[in-house]
Amino acid sequence: MDADPQSSTTDARSSGVVDALADWVSDVGAVAVNWIVGIGEVVLFALRTMRWMVTRLPARETLLPSFYQIGVLSLPVVALTGTFIGMILAVQSYSQFRLLHLETRLGGVINISLVRELGPVLAATMLAGRVGSSMAAELGTMRVTEQIDALSSMGANPIHYLVVPRFLGCLVMIPALTVMADFMGVAGGWFYSTVLLDIDKHHYWENSQKVVNGFDLFGGVFKSLFFGAAIALVSCHRGFHCDPGAEGVGRAATSAFVASFVLILILNLQIDIFLDSLYYYLWPQGVSFL
Amino acid sequence: MTKTDQAETIEPSSAAADDEPILRVEGVHVQFGRQAVLRDINLEVPRGQTLAIIGESGCGKTVLLKTLIGLVRPTVGKVWFQGKDLANLSETELSDLRTRYGFVFQQAALFDSMSVARNVVFPLVRHQRKTQQELNEVVAARLAEVGLPESAARKKPAELSGGMRKRVGLARALAMNPEVVLYDEPTTGLDPIMSDVINELIIRCRKRYPVTSIVVTHDMHTARKVPDRVVMLYPLMRLKHDEPQIIFDGPPDALDDCKDRRVCQFVRGEAGERLMEMREQAERVS
Numbered sequence: 001m002d003a004d005p006q007s008s009t010t011d012a013r014s015s016g017v018v019d020a021l022a023d024w025v026s027d028v029g030a031v032a033v034n035w036i037v038g039i040g041e042v043v044l045f046a047l048r049t050m051r052w053m054v055t056r057l058p059a060r061e062t063l064l065p066s067f068y069q070i071g072v073l074s075l076p077v078v079a080l081t082g083t084f085i086g087m088i089l090a091v092q093s094y095s096q097f098r099l100l101h102l103e104t105r106l107g108g109v110i111n112i113s114l115v116r117e118l119g120p121v122l123a124a125t126m127l128a129g130r131v132g133s134s135m136a137a138e139l140g141t142m143r144v145t146e147q148i149d150a151l152s153s154m155g156a157n158p159i160h161y162l163v164v165p166r167f168l169g170c171l172v173m174i175p176a177l178t179v180m181a182d183f184m185g186v187a188g189g190w191f192y193s194t195v196l197l198d199i200d201k202h203h204y205w206e207n208s209q210k211v212v213n214g215f216d217l218f219g220g221v222f223k224s225l226f227f228g229a230a231i232a233l234v235s236c237h238r239g240f241h242c243d244p245g246a247e248g249v250g251r252a253a254t255s256a257f258v259a260s261f262v263l264i265l266i267l268n269l270q271i272d273i274f275l276d277s278l279y280y281y282l283w284p285q286g287v288s289f290l
Numbered sequence: 291m292t293k294t295d296q297a298e299t300i301e302p303s304s305a306a307a308d309d310e311p312i313l314r315v316e317g318v319h320v321q322f323g324r325q326a327v328l329r330d331i332n333l334e335v336p337r338g339q340t341l342a343i344i345g346e347s348g349c350g351k352t353v354l355l356k357t358l359i360g361l362v363r364p365t366v367g368k369v370w371f372q373g374k375d376l377a378n379l380s381e382t383e384l385s386d387l388r389t390r391y392g393f394v395f396q397q398a399a400l401f402d403s404m405s406v407a408r409n410v411v412f413p414l415v416r417h418q419r420k421t422q423q424e425l426n427e428v429v430a431a432r433l434a435e436v437g438l439p440e441s442a443a444r445k446k447p448a449e450l451s452g453g454m455r456k457r458v459g460l461a462r463a464l465a466m467n468p469e470v471v472l473y474d475e476p477t478t479g480l481d482p483i484m485s486d487v488i489n490e491l492i493i494r495c496r497k498r499y500p501v502t503s504i505v506v507t508h509d510m511h512t513a514r515k516v517p518d519r520v521v522m523l524y525p526l527m528r529l530k531h532d533e534p535q536i537i538f539d540g541p542p543d544a545l546d547d548c549k550d551r552r553v554c555q556f557v558r559g560e561a562g563e564r565l566m567e568m569r570e571q572a573e574r575v576s
């Protein structure tokens with residue numbers, strides 16, 4: 001019996017739609033599974049790093065170069081960024097505040113923005129860009145050229161030898177870099193506001209002191225510890241699981257920065273919510289910012 | 291108990307231990323994602339033997355070599371080192387066990403950031419407490435063994451030629467006086483003279499120390515000259531489901547008498563049906 005040509009066309013069309021839908025569901029499922037696997041891998045990597053940190057600290061000759069590379073060599077770029085951000089904040093806010101005749105309040109706004117948010121986030125971003133990418137590229141190259149396998153073959157644990165010093169370097173040096181970014185930003189904002197915009201120095205500082213307190217400084221430094229840990233873990237993980245070839249190393253470096261930056265933003269929001277809750281729990285009367 | 295008595299008591303057990311193969315591979319399968327690389331590999335390596343694993347590129351020689359030291363974990367099967375199943379060892383135990391191996395990597399895998407001297411003594415610094423003087427002596431001795439001048443000790447790996455890098459890799463592998471030395475394509479990328487130098491070093495190393503050597507190579511000159519025994523692997527994708535992956539296991543002299551067409555092709559370096567396959571593939575694509 002001959003089939004109805006019209007119904008067979010409709011059947012073919014509907015099966016095509018079903019196939020396309022199935023493909024779409026499969027693609028979305030694959031992406032979701034890859035995400036979960038990726039997160040699981042990073043968590044396991046972090047746990048292995050923590051285990052080595054509590055069982056055996058790395059030798060001084062591996063630790064000190066990491067501290068130098070991560071901390072000392074990042075200082076100039078972090079200081080420069082902080083200074084310019086402080087000055088840019090002054091430039092951007094001045095015209096608005098001047099309309100309200102609140103120029104002397106500029107110090108409070110610039111300094112609270114720097115100490116609470118911009119200092120830690122900028123220091124972390126610069127660290128992710130300068131150190132995170134370089135760590136991922138370095139470890140990726142070591143993976144591709146079998147240097148990581150060579151370490152294992154000589155009975156040296158690569159996590160203990162390569163990751164722990166970098167993790168500790170980021171964790172210990174990022175608070176110092178954050179304080180440096182805060183300080184240079186405050187100095188840059190002060191210089192532009194009082195020297196170039198001729199705002200009264202006394203009132204500039206007085207208003208700053210009213211707005212910025214020790215908890216703000218603590219909050220910024222506290223946040224930076226999480227940023228530093230995230231940068232080190234994500235970058236080292238990307239380097240360790242680098243695809244073969246020059247392209248793989250390049251991709252590891254880029255993805256280390258992107259993933260670190262996204263993680264910094266997510267962590268920043270979460271920790272801000274936590275710190276605000278903590279602040280109002282400890283000091284229920286709150287604080288007046290302006 | 292006198293020393294002689296002790297020796298007599300210990301002798302039978304140590305003799306039994308000597309009879310046991312130093313490395314044993316039992317039913318090993320290795321799969322990366324959906325791609326199977328090794329299938330049902332069974333191999334025993336007696337102590338002191340020099341074994342060459344030959345086969346064309348992509349047949350899983352390097353994967354097998356890395357499985358022997360636990361750098362690649364078998365999907366199925368077991369690898370035994372002196373009666374210890376590598377899969378049952380903790381991370382620390384495996385790290386300790388690896389100090390009894392030396393591994394010469396294909397591209398030497400020297401640490402770029404360290405000098406040649408630091409590379410050579412790296413395992414000693416990690417595992418033994420030695421003074422700087424002792425370390426310097428080890429560097430000088432090991433470099434002399436592989437025919438490198440003492441001045442090379444201060445250089446960085448990037449300043450060395452391919453042959454020198456391989457020799458530094460060998461010096462590093464021998465630094466801990468290993469019981470097993472694994473060589474991953476030691477002569478690849480070297481000129482014939484340097485290849486022969488490396489072959490001679492492997493032979494000399496076996497004569498000087500009681501080591502078991504496993505050499506992965508597709509260089510027939512090395513496969514004929516260096517080992518006591520040759521094992522040939524065949525790529526899985528070219529095998530039928532029930533065919534064994536090891537298609538030759540015997541002394542190097544027997545390679546030329548082997549009747550297996552695949553072994554003969556490899557030994558003579560003949561492309562055979564591969565050219566036809568390539569032509570057919572090109573036609574299909576066009």
